[in-house]
Amino acid sequence: MTAGEDIPLTVMDHHDPQLLSELVAAIEEVAATGAFTGGAAVEEFEADYAAWCEVPHAVGVSSGTEALVLALRALGVGPGDEVVVPANSFIATAEAVSLVGARPRFADVDAETQLMTAETLQQALTPAVRCVIPVHLFGRTVEMAPIMQLAQTAGLLVLEDASQAHGARYRGRRVGTIGDAGTFSFYPAKNLGAWGDGGAVVTSREDLADRVRLLRSHGESPRYRHRVVGTTGRLDAIQAAVLRVKLSRLDERNQARRLAADRLRDVLLDSDSVIAPAPVAPDGDHVYHQFVIRTPRRDAVRDLLARQGIATGIHYPIPIHRSEAYEALVEGHDAAPRATELAEEILSLPMFPSLTGEQIERIGDALHECSIHIRGSVSTLPG
Ligand SMILES: Cc1ncc(COP(=O)(O)O)c(C=O)c1O
Numbered sequence: 001m002t003a004g005e006d007i008p009l010t011v012m013d014h015h016d017p018q019l020l021s022e023l024v025a026a027i028e029e030v031a032a033t034g035a036f037t038g039g040a041a042v043e044e045f046e047a048d049y050a051a052w053c054e055v056p057h058a059v060g061v062s063s064g065t066e067a068l069v070l071a072l073r074a075l076g077v078g079p080g081d082e083v084v085v086p087a088n089s090f091i092a093t094a095e096a097v098s099l100v101g102a103r104p105r106f107a108d109v110d111a112e113t114q115l116m117t118a119e120t121l122q123q124a125l126t127p128a129v130r131c132v133i134p135v136h137l138f139g140r141t142v143e144m145a146p147i148m149q150l151a152q153t154a155g156l157l158v159l160e161d162a163s164q165a166h167g168a169r170y171r172g173r174r175v176g177t178i179g180d181a182g183t184f185s186f187y188p189a190k191n192l193g194a195w196g197d198g199g200a201v202v203t204s205r206e207d208l209a210d211r212v213r214l215l216r217s218h219g220e221s222p223r224y225r226h227r228v229v230g231t232t233g234r235l236d237a238i239q240a241a242v243l244r245v246k247l248s249r250l251d252e253r254n255q256a257r258r259l260a261a262d263r264l265r266d267v268l269l270d271s272d273s274v275i276a277p278a279p280v281a282p283d284g285d286h287v288y289h290q291f292v293i294r295t296p297r298r299d300a301v302r303d304l305l306a307r308q309g310i311a312t313g314i315h316y317p318i319p320i321h322r323s324e325a326y327e328a329l330v331e332g333h334d335a336a337p338r339a340t341e342l343a344e345e346i347l348s349l350p351m352f353p354s355l356t357g358e359q360i361e362r363i364g365d366a367l368h369e370c371s372i373h374i375r376g377s378v379s380t381l382p383g
Contacts, residue, residue, distance in 0.1 A: 062235060067200060067201045082105050094320045104329070129154075137165075168287045214230060263357065268367065273374045294342070298314075302314075349363060
């Protein structure tokens with residue numbers, strides 16, 4: 001039985017009439033110029049995004065996956081190279097490595113933060129590793145200082161995948177700006193989401209920014225002079241216009257997510273069947289792209305929440321190294337056993353800037369009911 005309207009996992013822009021009309025107006029402006037690939041809208045967004053990230057260069061590209069591919073190519077990573085990626089990211093982090101002809105090496109993650117650490121990176125190193133991709137998963141910042149130190153000692157390039165962590169700060173710096181380069185996805189459900197696909201590469205290295213600009217548009221500079229083999233990897237002008245409007249609200253919206261997360265933590269305190277996300281590290285930050293709890297009876301809890309009209313997600317049910325796409329690459333023992341275990345227990349609760357106190361109370365009550373069920377009569381639980 002639901003005691004009110006269903007609570008979705010996330011809320012898209014069409015639920016906010018004011019935002020919707022501003023975005024439609026921004027699209028109309030682009031339509032009136034007739035400049036759909038490149039042009040002022042893309043350049044303005046790139047300038048705004050670079051300033052917001054506090055980094056000299058932001059290059060708009062067609063997706064977060066393409067951002068990773070183009071950044072890896074600009075860094076010169078390719079066949080014969082290995083790249084360490086965490087085993088529990090979205091698969092795109094590994095796919096990008098494969099797409100440039102390199103081989104992903106899967107690092108395990110910390111059981112509490114669910115992120116790669118310097119220690120798990122160290123365990124994944126081989127003589128062929130040239131680059132590491134720390135992923136600020138769910139919006140939580142990776143402990144970058146020891147990773148940067150290890151990368152320096154081992155001579156590794158560092159490419160941050162900040163696709164889920166727009167605006168989060170580590171030791172005062174926006175993520176994506178700490179390593180050689182950083183990448184973002186603007187997939188619609190992200191903290192900064194377009195109305196289709198989009199992505200960006202940020203860097204303080206001018207050589208890398210220039211290279212990504214060249215590669216995203218057929219290696220062409222100037223017109224019809226093709227210097228290298230590139231691709232169609234540009235950010236659309238319409239997406240850039242949408243992103244520019246939404247960027248102006250992003251700090252405020254990230255802060256609303258943090259407040260909602262604090263309140264969710266409060267209502268979870270009483271629950272003995274679920275574990276709240278680990279506290280945020282003193283040097284770090286969390287912009288709560290996802291609010292991920294852990295529970296040993298995950299499927300049962302998920303089912304009970306669904307019956308109360310509360311949507312949940314699993315990010316991600318199969319770690320990358322155990323996926324069909326990659327299992328052949330990883331022979332022998334499980335190189336990332338903690339990631340494998342976490343995949344059985346994680347559950348993403350509803351999380352969006354407009355999550356209300358009332359909705360949070362309902363989620364808390366529903367989880368409390370789950371605890372009673374789990375303690376009282378395990379046999380009546382589904383799953
Ligand atoms: C961590 C991470 N990396 C990469 C990507 C790929 O981004 P896109 O879907 O825009 O290609 C995503 C997005 O889904 C992501 O969450």
